[in-house]
Amino acid sequence: MGTMIEALLGLQSVERQLTHVKSRLRIRKNAVPAQERRIQQLRQDHDALHAKSTDLRKSADRLELDLRQRDQEVAKDRNALNTAKTNKEYATLLTHINTIKADNSKLEEQVLKILQEVDVIKAEAAKLQEQINAEEARLAEVTKTSKDEIDRLTTMLDDLNAKRDEAAQKVPQEALRTFERVASTYDGEAMAVIEVHGKRPPFDYVCGGCFMALNAEHVNALRVRDEIRTCNNCGRILYVEPQGQESRSR
Numbered sequence: 001m002g003t004m005i006e007a008l009l010g011l012q013s014v015e016r017q018l019t020h021v022k023s024r025l026r027i028r029k030n031a032v033p034a035q036e037r038r039i040q041q042l043r044q045d046h047d048a049l050h051a052k053s054t055d056l057r058k059s060a061d062r063l064e065l066d067l068r069q070r071d072q073e074v075a076k077d078r079n080a081l082n083t084a085k086t087n088k089e090y091a092t093l094l095t096h097i098n099t100i101k102a103d104n105s106k107l108e109e110q111v112l113k114i115l116q117e118v119d120v121i122k123a124e125a126a127k128l129q130e131q132i133n134a135e136e137a138r139l140a141e142v143t144k145t146s147k148d149e150i151d152r153l154t155t156m157l158d159d160l161n162a163k164r165d166e167a168a169q170k171v172p173q174e175a176l177r178t179f180e181r182v183a184s185t186y187d188g189e190a191m192a193v194i195e196v197h198g199k200r201p202p203f204d205y206v207c208g209g210c211f212m213a214l215n216a217e218h219v220n221a222l223r224v225r226d227e228i229r230t231c232n233n234c235g236r237i238l239y240v241e242p243q244g245q246e247s248r249s250r
């Protein structure tokens with residue numbers, strides 16, 4: 001293997017670690033805001049339940065007030081019964097009393113239903129509050145561990161960036177530009193090994209990056225020359241492993 005290809009593979013190895021650490025750092029940095037968003041959503045749900053139960057409670061209070069007024073009306077009519085002067089007057093009062101009492105029993109049922117609904121909502125809200133408490137405890141934990149982990153990953157990243165610069169210095173300018181262009185397309189994976197398929201000649205060659213067939217010319221050239229050859233399909237920089245250690249299909 002030529003020195004340039006070897007330098008590129010060294011760079012590839014550091015680049016791969018960099019990609020990995022960067023992705024872990026991204027996930028870590030997002031952990032706290034993600035947990036905060038989760039809690040905020042739960043709080044909104046909890047507040048909505050609370051508002052709903054307050055509204056229901058108010059409407060139950062209004063109905064109860066109404067009921068009391070109607071009860072007073074009934075009491076008044078009852079007193080009037082005693083002083084009724086005619087049968088007609090008496091009958092009218094009695095009808096009025098019975099109508100109100102029938103209405104009142106409907107109202108009482110309505111109030112009861114509302115209060116039952118309030119109880120259900122309150123239980124739901126209490127369960128949600130428990131969940132919020134648990135998520136808040138988790139947030140405290142995530143915040144603490146994230147800080148340590150972010151510090152650790154940042155140190156690793158600085159270290160790898162230094163290693164990357166060192167590895168890049170060993171690669172000729174033009175090859176480096178090609179590497180960086182391809183690496184940016186494939187998330188840091190710019191190199192592809194040429195896989196050798198078949199038990200005896202003529203072998204088939206396949207790009208280890210995209211698995212498309214490759215011309216034998218690439219292999220023949222790379223065995224004798226230290227040069228940049230890219231896959232015609234995916235554009236990755238091709239390399240061959242030393243003879244005897246090739247990536248063979250089984």
Ligand SMILES: [Zn+2]
Binds near residue numbers: 212
């Ligand atoms: Zn390819």
